[in-house]
Amino acid sequence: MSGGKHTLWEVMREKGYSRRDFMQFCSFAAAAAGLGPNASAAVAKAFEKKARPPVIWLHFQECTCCSESFIRASHPIVADVLLDAISLDYTETLQAAAGHQAEKCKSDTLKAYAGKYILLVEGSVPTKADGVYCTIGGRTAEDILQEAAAGAAAIVAWGNCASYGCVQNAKPNPTGATPIHELISKPVINVPGCPPIADVMVGVVTHILMFGRIPDLDDQGRPKEFYSRRVHDTCYRRPNYDAGLFVETFDDDNARKGFCLYKMGCRGPVTYNACSVTKWNQGTSYPIQSGHGCIGCSENKFWDNGPFYRHLPSFPGFGIESTADSVGVTLGAVAAVGVAAHAISTNIRKRKLIHDQVAEDVKNTPENEKVDR
Amino acid sequence: MPSPHVYRRIYVWELPVRAFHWINALAIATLGVTGLIIGKPFSVSYAQEASFQYWFGTVRFIHFTAGYVFLFNMLVRVYWGFAGNQYARWSTFIPTTKAAFQEIVEVLKIDILQVSVKGRIHIGHNRLAGLIYFITTFIFFFQALTGFALYGPTSHSILGKLAAWVVPLMGSEAVVRQWHHAMLWFYVLFVMVHVYLVFYHDYVEGRGTTSSMVGGWKFEREDQLDH
Ligand code: SF4
Ligand code: SF4
Numbered sequence: 001m002s003g004g005k006h007t008l009w010e011v012m013r014e015k016g017y018s019r020r021d022f023m024q025f026c027s028f029a030a031a032a033a034g035l036g037p038n039a040s041a042a043v044a045k046a047f048e049k050k051a052r053p054p055v056i057w058l059h060f061q062e063c064t065c066c067s068e069s070f071i072r073a074s075h076p077i078v079a080d081v082l083l084d085a086i087s088l089d090y091t092e093t094l095q096a097a098a099g100h101q102a103e104k105c106k107s108d109t110l111k112a113y114a115g116k117y118i119l120l121v122e123g124s125v126p127t128k129a130d131g132v133y134c135t136i137g138g139r140t141a142e143d144i145l146q147e148a149a150a151g152a153a154a155i156v157a158w159g160n161c162a163s164y165g166c167v168q169n170a171k172p173n174p175t176g177a178t179p180i181h182e183l184i185s186k187p188v189i190n191v192p193g194c195p196p197i198a199d200v201m202v203g204v205v206t207h208i209l210m211f212g213r214i215p216d217l218d219d220q221g222r223p224k225e226f227y228s229r230r231v232h233d234t235c236y237r238r239p240n241y242d243a244g245l246f247v248e249t250f251d252d253d254n255a256r257k258g259f260c261l262y263k264m265g266c267r268g269p270v271t272y273n274a275c276s277v278t279k280w281n282q283g284t285s286y287p288i289q290s291g292h293g294c295i296g297c298s299e300n301k302f303w304d305n306g307p308f309y310r311h312l313p314s315f316p317g318f319g320i321e322s323t324a325d326s327v328g329v330t331l332g333a334v335a336a337v338g339v340a341a342h343a344i345s346t347n348i349r350k351r352k353l354i355h356d357q358v359a360e361d362v363k364n365t366p367e368n369e370k371v372d373r
Numbered sequence: 374m375p376s377p378h379v380y381r382r383i384y385v386w387e388l389p390v391r392a393f394h395w396i397n398a399l400a401i402a403t404l405g406v407t408g409l410i411i412g413k414p415f416s417v418s419y420a421q422e423a424s425f426q427y428w429f430g431t432v433r434f435i436h437f438t439a440g441y442v443f444l445f446n447m448l449v450r451v452y453w454g455f456a457g458n459q460y461a462r463w464s465t466f467i468p469t470t471k472a473a474f475q476e477i478v479e480v481l482k483i484d485i486l487q488v489s490v491k492g493r494i495h496i497g498h499n500r501l502a503g504l505i506y507f508i509t510t511f512i513f514f515f516q517a518l519t520g521f522a523l524y525g526p527t528s529h530s531i532l533g534k535l536a537a538w539v540v541p542l543m544g545s546e547a548v549v550r551q552w553h554h555a556m557l558w559f560y561v562l563f564v565m566v567h568v569y570l571v572f573y574h575d576y577v578e579g580r581g582t583t584s585s586m587v588g589g590w591k592f593e594r595e596d597q598l599d600h
Contacts, residue, residue, distance in 0.1 A: 219538075229526075240423045242430035242433075243423040243424075262414070300545040301544050302545070312413075313547065324558065328562075332565065335562045335566060346573060349488075350577055354577060361377075
């Protein structure tokens, strides 16, 4: 499949979709990209006129959960159209070609569409031991990434792996797993999550296709439209949080009543993602709705801030079970003992000084006795 | 029987310094208690439905308000370090002279090793205490900075936006939260030792340390005054 020749509409027609399907897809795309209902006409126009840019989807250190998530987008046409028809010129998981053929297909696209193609990256890049921990076709992940990034019109880092390094990057990070944006000097759109929400992924890609530019990003490179609010801000259990109604154990009455999961380790208050708004699997549910706290899967280093079922993370260097509180209580006890010991020793070692001071009292001094009335 | 010494009254702590101290104490106590509750809320359910109670929200509100008081009070004190009397100035906090370092060693000898020395110890903050307060200032600001960084996304506060850079610097909000919480224990330890030392100094030296925090006056033996 070669990209850039056809418009999205042409491809859909070829695949047998009706005009109605196309319009439906356009309004979904408009909504996914955060535009109002009036925008779907403009979206349709764009998809009718603009040639689709080719897309290269690279896979490095990852588990393919991002791809899995992507093909489960809310609108059935989306996966079909975007994955199949946006002209995915290279993706190890889904392409028909293999071996030399696949590599050639990619290098052809890189050359023919230099400066035009969209680069989607799934997975982190190992940098230790000259990158031997991830090689494809005899080349290291970093080498492949740099080559593909050079001529990309836009670069998207899918998931926590590509955005922050995810579990590979957790301490002690044996392979030197590195997020994409740390290796590339161009702007990278981070779409974190483990995996990211399908509809968010579609929204990002649609935005690029529609406007031909990258969406507004926050200071961590995440699209503002999806990552500017915490899971906690839009969580439907939030009233319970403010009311101080908490689940104490997973099988208590409070859990049945649907109280807040804060004390069960919910990371919603420190996690930026759209889960509580878009939800998962065609808007069916999301972890908190199913009674499980958020584990903060879209946050930098979320594996290192465990355990997931306790609100306070373990304190670094003090063992798995020690929280800041247990360390604090111990130090407090030590300080109390120290203070008590000091008070005792003061009374012993400074007895004379204290005694002299007391003796200075006017009533106790001989001269004063004379004038004392 | 030793002969009595003549003592002089010295106005050490000016009103802004005393006001700072007590506002600060109140803010820290409030922040500490509410902070511990926010970190580990206990179960209070006087209502069955969330819409009838709001205590946790109130605790958070108090924490945030106290945070503002804490910060602005601190900033006023920083200014007073330039405008106040010799006992309030930054120069008593930052040891720069040889004499200052000597005093630090002497304070350690007197109060930790508990031996007597000849040197004269400052009537204001002794040099060691001054240095410790200077270091504490940084921890105070660290706490304010991490606090406002966490508070920022939940409000329109300009201070929150000004502190937003802390989050990417430290990695993530979970990390900021962890350190903000851990530092709470610094205050617990600080208050324990600090309060003890006030009583200790008053007890051993008899210079009116405790009451000076309210009235501002300390007492010094006339033969030890530098004129
Ligand atoms: S369940 Fe989690 S995200 Fe929801 S209100 Fe409670 S702490 Fe916040
Ligand atoms: S609720 Fe939290 S852990 Fe779960 S998917 Fe959303 S961001 Fe990830």
